Amino acid sequence: MTDLAADHQALHTRACDLFGVKYPIVQTGMGYVSNSTLTAATAAAGGLGIIAGGMLAYEELAEAIAEVQAQTDNPFGVNLRADQADIDKRIDLLIRSGVKVASFALAPKQALIGRLKDAGLVVVPSIGARRHAEKVASWGVDAVIVQGGEGGGHTGAVPTSLLLPQVVDAVDIPVIAAGGYFDGRGLVSALSYGAAGIAMGTRFMMTSDSPVAKQVKDVYLSKSVNDTVVTLEIDGVPQRVLRAGTIDQLESTTGPGRMIRAGRNALAFQKLSGTPWRDMIREGLAMKKSHELGWSQVVMAANAPMLYRSALVDGRVDVGVMATGQVVGLIEDVPSCSELINRIVAEANSVLARLSA
Known part of the structure; x- marks a missing residue:
């Protein structure tokens, strides 16, 4: 000590x-x-x-x-x-x-x-x-x-x-x-x-x-300083995440498919958290104003809670998103x-x- x-x-x-x-x-x-x-x-x-x-x-x-x-x-x-x-x-x-x-x-x-x-x-x-x-x-x-x-x-x-x-x-x-x-x-x-x-x-x-979960930590341990990416495709604001899970799919999905997936995730998060729809809408409007986001980006923001929960809570490294700093390659x-x-x-x-x- x-x-x-x-x-x-x-x-x-x-x-x-x-x-x-x-x-x-x-x-x-x-x-x-x-x-x-x-x-x-x-x-x-x-x-x-x-x-x-x-x-x-x-x-x-x-x-x-x-x-x-x-x-x-x-x-x-x-x-x-x-x-x-x-x-x-x-x-x-x-x-x-x-x-x-x-x-x-x-x-x-x-x-x-x-x-x-x-x-x-x-x-x-x-x-x-x-x-x-x-x-x-x-x-x-x-x-x-x-x-x-x-x-x-x-x-x-x-x-x-x-x-x-x-x-x-x-x-x-x-x-x-x-x-x-x-x-x-x-x-x-x-x-x-x-x-x-x-x-x-x-x-x-x-x-x-x-x-x-251990299986998630094992993924982090396997990564280098070059295995991260800064993306706008999670909630419209730049985020650094591991190049793993669904991130490549997120970046390649276009217009209608992206909006449909975001809507499904928003519904899932609302059911899971019990957050009233009016509160989610209010938070979305506040995010749109504070970050000057377009409506498509506001809808995309519904992805974030479910994508992170899938990996970090459920251990689904194949479908979730994992935030990380570049320092991951030194751990x-x-x-x-x-x-x-x-x-x-x-x-x-x-x-x-x-x-x-």
């Missing part, structure tokens, strides 16, 4: 104090992956675990929060979607439950940020451009997660090595670097740019505490969260000692 007394002072950052954690390492809120078990394991190991609340019904989210709190007293976070119809109710739940951090894939409105901060929560949106960081910083967020183009899921085109210093120079709040991180060397490199820590998705998904094992975090910290200490010498 890593001994706090032996850790280099550079590893205790503003993020550690802000989140109340031992190490500046964040496990991102990945849909269908970041459940209570993974979040609690990360928190117990000294990092910041984040529950993926966007794909959970309200009752499921309340249960997940209670399960994490039953497993650890350490702080953790919940990732929310600001455009959800019941967002106010979910925020009340976080406040009432004493959750430490509220994270967002899309920045919430300024009034929502103020409400969370007034209740004592730390607000951390994810951003992919300097101008977005400047905007949310002016709204009063406490920190930002900056994801470069190497990252998995929804991503931009600018690599972390260029985006991170841009954002660090533009804002005076803690910046958490994401996209391409998996070890202690990466943590030190992020700190050298001025970041206050790193956030990892794919690396935490590839742990023994992750709920993803060679499936440790526990405790083993992973201690390994990263030990390696970071070693690198810092070597540089100091």
